[in-house]
């Protein structure tokens with residue numbers, strides 16, 4: 292049984308300007324110890340997918356329209372708040388792009404680090420503090436015994452990010468959800484954080500969902516990848532296959548448009564048009580307006596993610612029919 | 618031949634003050650601390666380095682948006698640092714800046730037409746009847762359909778707004794543009810469009826471009842040369858592909874090795890140099906070579922002696938005391 296199994300998740304926001312179909316029928320699973328990457332442009336529904344699992348969608352305007360999210364067998368979407376809180380504080384942890392989302396600016400980080408231990412594990416304070424110092428040391432915060440007395444603003448961006456990671460990991464979660472936590476960091480600090488999470492994962496067998504729009508980071512760090520577009524998964528598969536043998540025109544176009552994969556100075560390939568507006572009606576294949584292989588049939592028929600090669604699925608109907616070699 | 622743009626030992630220092638009533642100077646942020654650099658006309662130089670190393674401050678100092686504390690900036694042989702008042706305003710038409718957040722830099726209450734018309738008028742007297750035609754030409758140059766003239770910034774996507782900002786910069790027919798993280802706020806699929814546009818404009822109009830970015834693969838792609846900054850100083854300077862493929866300064870080596878390569882097979886084989894510690898503060902920079910507390914090759918001498926940016930081999934400049942030794946050992 293997978294650690295986490297999402298089926299047919301639909302989350303929308305009912306706003307004055309219409310219904311934003313942020314997540315529109317997403318299914319995937321994460322095995323114990325696995326690293327799953329989720330890539331896609333901003334607005335493609337990566338964050339909302341994960342916030343839905345964590346019960347972090349503001350309601351209203353948000354609404355989970357359908358789906359199940361089984362974590363260790365129990366459905367996160369229907370369980371009672373008390374039960375969800377227990378899992379969220381302890382077995383599933385989340386880190387964000389902006390560390391200040393999860394850090395309280397007014398509290399010393401000591402208080403913030405020991406809180407879950409004291410609340411969820413009834414640990415005596417002195418012991419919790421010791422554990423917190425160790426957690427800071429593990430993520431490479433120098434002089435942890437002294438720095439634990441500081442407030443968040445006394446740390447640099449990179450150090451704050453580490454404090455947040457220490458806080459997420461202190462209860463030894465089974466699943467870590469990371470929402471673009473390194474996007475705002477310098478490459479050298481980003482490399483430190485990735486190394487750190489890889490090490491902790493090896494030591495503890497923790498599963499990771501890594502959300503990013505940076506294909507480079509995902510390539511080096513994840514084992515399996517989901518490519519999202521307009522609230523849907525358009526391709527999924529092992530990381531090597533996603534890069535070496537893309538099976539969806541959007542994935543293909545995305546890879547062709549990043550400078551690192553193209554000759555220096557050459558004109559970069561660009562995806563025509565704009566990212567879709569998910570509050571407007573979209574064609575059956577949401578990528579049809581920008582796809583160089585689109586045919587009238589792509590806009591009307593049924594579009595679903597189907598396995599093409601072992602473990603490698605695509606939602607492109609033309610690839611499914613064997614008409615396209617990408 | 619005089620270079621098109623020449624910086625000589627430019628320093629930009631900010632006072633750090635304390636106290637509400639009697640402001641007392643308690644220190645100095647050495648944001649830019651002795652930068653010398655020459656650009657040819659039409660050249661694209663990429664400026665990279667960690668957050669806070671002084672890239673934006675250097676860009677703003679070049680454009681005279683912040684006064685240099687020391688040193689000179691000269692454009693076409695004429696010193697800009699000496700200009701004041703009306704002369705400075707007149708000279709400013711020669712250079713423009715493009716920012717990361719195109720939304721913040723555009724007036725939300727002005728249509729594209731008004732924004733561009735204002736920029737054109739500020740530069741030279743143009744008969745009112747000629748404006749529509751000029752605005753349309755500018756829009757076409759940056760790949761915006763002229764039928765969008767009457768729209769407001771919020772009606773555009775991030776990439777389109779960046780095009781408007783670029784069009785506004787071009788309206789004054791500048792010779793030099795400093796683009797500060799112009800694609801960082803844009804989606805991957807839109808970044809490529811803006812990079813192509815800037816490269817094309819530079820090629821076709823002979824624009825000189827300073828391109829600031831923390832994304833090394835973007836900088837490598839667009840730049841002729843790359844300048845790597847660390848704590849207010851240039852530590853390495855050279856042709857883009859060479860610096861990227863064969864970095865000589867230990868900091869550049871770490872930086873290049875940390876760039877994530879979008880190729881899972883290569884990524885697994887690669888050795889990353891993971892730097893210890895955080896970027897240091899320009900308020901209190903380390904002695905000697907400022908990189909020494911994080912440098913894997915540091916020796917005692919590095920704590921005392923400040924390395925100068927020196928040419929070796931021809932065309933490459935490096936500021937490291939141990940370049941000779943380290944290169945011999947590679």
Ligand SMILES: Nc1ncnc2c1ncn2[C@@H]1O[C@H](COP(=O)(O)OP(=O)(O)OP(=O)(O)O)[C@@H](O)[C@H]1O
Nearest residue numbers: 631646648667668669670671672673674675831899
């Ligand atoms: N007006 C100011 N007063 C005091 N310090 C300043 C001022 N402007 C910048 N600094 C400091 O100067 C240093 C260089 O800042 P700068 O904005 O040039 O960095 P940067 O390289 O552009 O960084 P980033 O990649 O984050 O944009 C930083 O330490 C910054 O805090």
Ligand SMILES: Nc1ncnc2c1ncn2[C@@H]1O[C@H](COP(=O)(O)OP(=O)(O)O)[C@@H](O)[C@H]1O
Nearest residue numbers: 304311313332333334335336337338339340569
């Ligand atoms: N609170 C909200 N109210 C209305 N729309 C929202 C809200 N949060 C997210 N959305 C919309 O949901 C869609 C998906 O957003 P998100 O999951 O954050 O994208 P990503 O993380 O892939 O960049 C976007 O169209 C976004 O504007």
Ligand code: SF4
Nearest residue numbers: 576579582589607608
């Ligand atoms: S289904 Fe059609 S429009 Fe969609 S990606 Fe495939 S070819 Fe393109």
Ligand code: SF4
Nearest residue numbers: 906909912919937938
């Ligand atoms: S001078 Fe010394 S500390 Fe500085 S980069 Fe060279 S070896 Fe490292």
Ligand SMILES: [Mg+2]
Nearest residue numbers: 337338339470
């Ligand atoms: Mg997001």
Ligand SMILES: [Mg+2]
Nearest residue numbers: 672673674797
């Ligand atoms: Mg800056």
